[in-house]
Amino acid sequence: MVATKNIFKILLVTLLLGLFSFRLWQSTGCKNFNSLRFNPNVLIAGVESQRNLDVGIPIPVSKLLHNKVTEALTQVSSRYLNTFKPKFLLEILGPLGLFCALLSAALTIRTRKKSQIFSLLGIFISSVAAIVLTQPKISLLLIFASWAVFASLSINFVIRSKMLLVLFFLLFVYTYFFYSINWQMPVICNEIFFN
Amino acid sequence: MTKAEKIILLLILSVAIFLRSYNTAINPPGLYWDEASIGYDAYSILKTAHDHHRHFMPLFFESYGDWKLPGYIYLLVPFISIFGLNELSVRFLSVMSGLLTVLVFYLLVKELTANIKLALIAAFFLAISPWHIQFSRAAFEATPALFLFVTGFYLLLVAVKRQKISYLTLGSALLVLSMYTYHAYRIFAPTFMLVLALLFYKKLKKLRSLIVLPTFLAIVLSVPLIIFTLSEQGKLRATSQSAFSFDELRKSRLEYDQKSKKPLRFLSNKVFTEPMYYSQVALKNYLENFSPVYLFVNGDSVGRHSQVDMGQLYFFDLITLGTAIVVVTKLKKQTLKIFAAWLLLSPLPAVIVTPSPHALRSLQAVIPFTFFSALGANYLLTKVRSKVIIVIAVTLFCYSLVSYLNLLFVHYPRKFGPDWQEGYKNMVNFVVKVQDNYPKIYITSAYGMPHMYTLFYTKYNPQSYIDQKGSENGFDKYSFVTDQTDIYDKGRILYVSPSWQKVDGTKLTDIFNLNGDIVFSIWEVNGRN
Numbered sequence: 001m002v003a004t005k006n007i008f009k010i011l012l013v014t015l016l017l018g019l020f021s022f023r024l025w026q027s028t029g030c031k032n033f034n035s036l037r038f039n040p041n042v043l044i045a046g047v048e049s050q051r052n053l054d055v056g057i058p059i060p061v062s063k064l065l066h067n068k069v070t071e072a073l074t075q076v077s078s079r080y081l082n083t084f085k086p087k088f089l090l091e092i093l094g095p096l097g098l099f100c101a102l103l104s105a106a107l108t109i110r111t112r113k114k115s116q117i118f119s120l121l122g123i124f125i126s127s128v129a130a131i132v133l134t135q136p137k138i139s140l141l142l143i144f145a146s147w148a149v150f151a152s153l154s155i156n157f158v159i160r161s162k163m164l165l166v167l168f169f170l171l172f173v174y175t176y177f178f179y180s181i182n183w184q185m186p187v188i189c190n191e192i193f194f195n
Numbered sequence: 196m197t198k199a200e201k202i203i204l205l206l207i208l209s210v211a212i213f214l215r216s217y218n219t220a221i222n223p224p225g226l227y228w229d230e231a232s233i234g235y236d237a238y239s240i241l242k243t244a245h246d247h248h249r250h251f252m253p254l255f256f257e258s259y260g261d262w263k264l265p266g267y268i269y270l271l272v273p274f275i276s277i278f279g280l281n282e283l284s285v286r287f288l289s290v291m292s293g294l295l296t297v298l299v300f301y302l303l304v305k306e307l308t309a310n311i312k313l314a315l316i317a318a319f320f321l322a323i324s325p326w327h328i329q330f331s332r333a334a335f336e337a338t339p340a341l342f343l344f345v346t347g348f349y350l351l352l353v354a355v356k357r358q359k360i361s362y363l364t365l366g367s368a369l370l371v372l373s374m375y376t377y378h379a380y381r382i383f384a385p386t387f388m389l390v391l392a393l394l395f396y397k398k399l400k401k402l403r404s405l406i407v408l409p410t411f412l413a414i415v416l417s418v419p420l421i422i423f424t425l426s427e428q429g430k431l432r433a434t435s436q437s438a439f440s441f442d443e444l445r446k447s448r449l450e451y452d453q454k455s456k457k458p459l460r461f462l463s464n465k466v467f468t469e470p471m472y473y474s475q476v477a478l479k480n481y482l483e484n485f486s487p488v489y490l491f492v493n494g495d496s497v498g499r500h501s502q503v504d505m506g507q508l509y510f511f512d513l514i515t516l517g518t519a520i521v522v523v524t525k526l527k528k529q530t531l532k533i534f535a536a537w538l539l540l541s542p543l544p545a546v547i548v549t550p551s552p553h554a555l556r557s558l559q560a561v562i563p564f565t566f567f568s569a570l571g572a573n574y575l576l577t578k579v580r581s582k583v584i585i586v587i588a589v590t591l592f593c594y595s596l597v598s599y600l601n602l603l604f605v606h607y608p609r610k611f612g613p614d615w616q617e618g619y620k621n622m623v624n625f626v627v628k629v630q631d632n633y634p635k636i637y638i639t640s641a642y643g644m645p646h647m648y649t650l651f652y653t654k655y656n657p658q659s660y661i662d663q664k665g666s667e668n669g670f671d672k673y674s675f676v677t678d679q680t681d682i683y684d685k686g687r688i689l690y691v692s693p694s695w696q697k698v699d700g701t702k703l704t705d706i707f708n709l710n711g712d713i714v715f716s717i718w719e720v721n722g723r724n
Contacts, residue, residue: 050504054605064597077320077491081488086479086485086486087482090478095643098482109521121512174474180451181467181472
């Protein structure tokens with residue numbers, strides 16, 4: 001029984017990682033990855049455009065509401081939260097990976113296992129790195145790796161339920177179709193070619 | 196309920212009414228064309244019992260060919276009769292619906308959780324909700340539809356608890372009425388009720404003698420709606436808004452064939468099938484409604500649906516919702532099931548249409564989001580003891596609120612005038628002043644639906660409009676033209692041009708928006724006959 005479970009576990013992890021590897025291979029055709037980096041040059045323009053709209057408001061109040069600090073917080077938060085956009089995560093993890101990641105998140109809240117928490121922290125840290133690093137390819141690889149690890153931690157839970165197992169295999173097939181239709185990965189890459 | 200709690204609730208409702216009604220006639224700055232159409236059709240029904248397309252007491256309004264539902268228009272008639280045809284009367288129904296939704300939401304949370312403090316926090320959060328306020332300040336059908344749905348659902352809950360068939364019947368009727376008020380509820384309301392019926396099947400089985408009549412009534416009342424949905428007009432509306440485009444599928448497949456490696460191309464006709472393609476479009480659209488960027492940073496990209504410079508929710512909701520995820524297991528199972536189902540089903544109407552996410556079509560999501568945010572806030576208020584943290588939290592909360600009010604009352608009317616067709620009112624008012632001097636008046640259609648704004652702001656007699664068979668091309672001495680139309684062979688006319696058009700005539704005036712940009716220019720043109 002334990003041996004069967006272990007075989008299943010290995011099979012599922014292999015399938016999941018195989019799917020992610022396929023996705024990584026698809027991304028090798030990309031010439032220009034979209035940058036996730038926070039650009040500090042937009043701060044001044046942002047502050048000015050907001051203050052220009054503050055007609056009739058006392059200048060100190062306008063400065064309190066719209067300044068480089070508030071604009072920086074907004075811009076940094078926006079870039080950071082972009083790494084958690086469902087469209088973005090769906091593009092890299094596919095439906096199966098996203099499902100496993102959500103399952104893993106639910107398990108983290110319920111069980112509070114150290115491995116789950118550390119893996120989740122890894123995601124938050126890799127997202128910070130993504131908005132700071134100048135090389136978008138490395139940023140994306142870091143995010144991808146951290147989410148892939150987090151998603152694979154749900155396999156232990158999946159093998160315990162027949163319904164989840166069936167869902168896993170159905171989503172595996174569907175994800176292959178999803179990856180094929182979304183070959184161009186417009187959220188991640190400007191254009192993908194295979195010559 | 197204690198006296199203090201009653202006073203707090205009154206204060207919350209006062210905040211709600213202020214945020215929804217202050218300057219609502221001029222902010223949003225101008226009437227969107229749907230508002231103008233709804234207002235004028237209500238006016239036409241009041242005066243002639245016909246809509247402006249000459250249909251007698253229609254169940255569905257042709258409007259601009261988009262076939263509006265009747266709920267808002269018929270409910271608006273008494274307001275038009277009291278306040279006249281103007282921006283305030285058209286938006287008043289939305290304002291009142293928004294206010295009453297806050298009250299009913301309080302009652303709903305109290306009913307489900309038996310926690311008055313939580314119910315008050317939830318009501319307060321809805322009262323200051325940017326998402327809800329945005330749609331309560333203009334004539335959006337979704338707002339009264341949400342009120343009807345929440346009230347109907349509340350009555351059903353009370354009815355099940357107290358075993359009262361009258362409440363069940365009224366609740367069912369209100370739920371069906373919500374489906375006649377906004378299109379999104381044609382999908383959301385029956386789906387939500389079906390899911391709840393499955394979740395609480397055992398409980399409902401014991402009450403089957405009670406639910407037979409209300410269910411039968413709901414089905415009978417829904418029949419005209421079902422017939423409309425399956426009709427040519429209903430299908431036309433569905434396809435015009437559909438997110439599932441065969442052209443997009445073909446384009447994607449072509450791109451795949453052109454850019455992928457040859458050995459993989461044989462797969463393209465197996466991969467790019469309609470079910471596969473459309474299912475991934477639907478999946479992306481669904482998940483985008485839970486995007487943290489959409490919820491907390493940028494909101495809906497359409498200027499009428501959000502501030503765009505902030506999310507649909509406050510930034511502090513990120514903290515309270517995050518807390519709620521941890522605390523949610525302490526809720527009663529029934530309450531958790533209801534709000535979880537509500538949250539997960541809310542985006543469905545926005546999934547099958549473009550664009551997505553769509554804050555208006557998923558407005559019903561504001562209820563569960565607000566509930567869970569209040570749940571998290573209630574937990575934090577109970578657990579946090581440190582005065583320093585409380586002061587910081589209150590400061591951040593107040594700062595968020597003030598920032599939002601700054602966006603809503605100061606920035607919004609200046610920034611989003613074009614989204615609300617700002618300028619039409621002043622243009623029509625000027626034309627009315629001078630129109631007796633001209634035999635014909637030509638108005639540009641560059642900004643959309645000029646005939647409706649002319650009808651609305653002149654309060655044109657609907658019977659006259661019907662008798663002369665007026666249309667979007669013209670009525671009376673008004674003609675509505677593109678900027679390609681030759682206006683120089685019409686003799687002496689008054690011509691209203693868009694701001695960018697050069698006209699060979701005498702300029703009488705320019706019409707400006709709040710930012711000082713020209714929207715219309717009004718000319719006297721002496722053309723050849």
